[in-house]
Amino acid sequence: xxxxxxxxxxxxxxxxxxxxxxxxxxxxxxxxxxxxxxxxxxxxxxxxxxxxxxxxxxxxxxxxxxxxxxxxxxxxxxxxxxxxxxxxxxxxxxxxxx
Numbered sequence: 001x002x003x004x005x006x007x008x009x010x011x012x013x014x015x016x017x018x019x020x021x022x023x024x025x026x027x028x029x030x031x032x033x034x035x036x037x038x039x040x041x042x043x044x045x046x047x048x049x050x051x052x053x054x055x056x057x058x059x060x061x062x063x064x065x066x067x068x069x070x071x072x073x074x075x076x077x078x079x080x081x082x083x084x085x086x087x088x089x090x091x092x093x094x095x096x097x098x
Contacts, residue, residue, distance in 0.1 A: 001064050003032035007047055009067050010034055010097060016042035018097050022090040025052035031060040036097060054090035058082035066098045073098060 001009065010026075020038025027033050035052060037044045058066070062081045065071035073094045076082055084091040 001060075001067070003028060003034065003047065003060065006060070006063055006067060007034050007045060010036065011045040013067075014038075014043050014045055014097055018043045018093075020090060020093050020096065022053040022087060022093075023051070024090055024094075024097070025049075025055045026063055027055055027057045028060045028063060029057075034063075052086065054084060054086040054088070056082050056084055056091065056094070 014036055018036060018038040020036060020043070022038050024036045024038065025033055032047055033049045035046055035048055035050065037046075058081070062071060062076065066073060066076060071081060077084065077091075
């Protein structure tokens with residue numbers, strides 16, 4: 001999936017309420033960014049680059065693996081497949097949106 005397809009997949013999973021109560025950004029470097037605004041009502045998912053409570057630096061390939069279930073969020077983090085900066089409490093809620 002490309003960044004737009006990943007955005008749509010996340011938008012579908014998030015729906016109107018992600019339960020995050022925070023802003024989470026997936027930063028795929030040159031491939032783009034996906035921002036989940038879990039504070040707004042309804043929640044929104046877009047490709048804008050703005051400040052987030054938690055940022056997940058991840059390759060597009062590993063994001064695809066997360067979204068398709070080939071990569072478990074905890075295993076991915078522990079195995080260095082992605083890095084998390086900011087509020088780790090938000091990162092712990094990652095399984096709600098992928």
